[in-house]
Amino acid sequence: MRPVLHAVAGIALLSVMDALIKGAVESLPVLQVALLRYLVGSAAILALAAWRRPGWPTREALLANGVRAILVVITATSFFYALGRLPLAETLILSFVSPAFTVLFAAILLGERVGPRILVSLVAGFAGVAVIVAGGLGGEGARETSLSGVAAVLVSAVGYSATNVLLRARAQRDPLLVIVAIQNLVPAAILAGPGWWVWRMPEGSGWLLLGAIGLLGVAGHLVLARAYAAAEAARLAALEYTALIWAVLFGFLAFGEVPGGFAWAGGALILGSAWIVARR
Template sequence: MRKAVLFAVLAIALLSAMDVAIKLLAERYPVLQVAFLRYAAGGLVASVGMALVRPGWPSRETAVANGSRALLVVVTATSFFYAISTLPLAEAIALSFVAPLLIALFGILILKEHLTARVAATLAIGFTGMLMIVGGRIGAGAFQGGAVLGVAAALLSALTYALSLVYLRHRAQRDPVITIVWFQNAVPFLILALPAALVWVPPAPADLALFAAVGLLGIGGHLSMARAFARAPAAALAPIEYTALVWGGLWGFLVFAELPTLATLAGASLIVAGTLWGQWPAMRPALGGARAENA
């Protein structure tokens, strides 16, 4: 379980750094183009990984299952990219924090996982912290005008992200990690090709390295997340998603000069406290099955 937690934390850190690069690019390029080039770079790196690891040709069932999940990946990426392009980074991430609650719920409904009282309490603490952040932004009138669409996009991405991670848990126990990551990047690349062509803006040479960094960070995050979900139940890993707010607040301040509000700081503190309380070592009853699976 310890390795699963470390992989999940690493995944969130890498994906948060990717969000920073995407927010920088979304200031100059359409969201569909940013998403397309992100998966173009990711698909290239994943294809190199496939060539090196040589996991074998995927079965029809593997291709259909992972290809279907790629549709959720596309909706998640494009909606969240739009959200972070219109909202401060920390607030967009805060809105996405309904995802861990949905991950736990879908884990129970779809994967038939057991949700202990400890896990439920941890998620409740995190949800309370998220409400504090969102309530602070609403009270300040920060969700007016075009930001309303950003809020809706963030919530949509949370829903599809939760479904995607639950299905990742399901596939990670059956398919090689590199195969999962390849489908998660190559198929969205194909899906987004035509929409991106319709809004295409020629990239500046200086931005090509940033697009490449987005792909590399995304691949690293997906590999780490797949390894985490292959080792532990979805409900147990769900609270770790909350650490994204720490990264989002830090990068938002350093790169975009975005100062978190007092409500954001208070909510973030509650979220982090709840996450730490729930992870070590109180989740042992919920994670006994995960140890057996990976013995």
């Protein structure tokens, strides 16, 4: 159960980060928020690496994790864009198609066996998502859905699935600190130019908000990397649905989004799917 608990904890930390990002992109450009998220993350992981001394990465590790880092940039920027166009809970719900892609990629790239229990859990989780979408989360107060936001979420979901499968492949070979360091340093380098081009000076507590986003990103990915190093990607895929709990909570507390009965019914199915996949 330890990898399962690590995965749930990592998803919770990243869900808090998502809520903070949604607040940040309302006043700052998406590329700037993404750049600062990875700059702060790079500083934090380098400080941790200086303390733990994981050793220098091999050329193979640099290339493989570098490719994954490029996918991380695409995934993060498209998801941050969607957060600025859609309600928080709706964005998370649409992103829940990612476990299905994770299972598909894990079977194709890693040769993992997809057993009936995992398939049942994925069907139950996706049914929960369908119930929520059919019920119209947020009721009459919901914002009009942005087609560009929906497209961005779907791009992010595919990219997120691919990065998780690659994480599973590398987490069994490379130190976790090396993986997360490359995952922050390479995106920071890629986004340096675009982020500086659209730069807008944060006001007041904006710096604290951006710092918290970066630290939560590092913590969440370290915990997730530990989970994927110890368990199959397909087994952990349906646990992504637990992010719905945090989406509903933060959507209500921070943005006034009130889910109705359909959301609770779908949430029950999603939690059931997570329980099925967590059992040995």
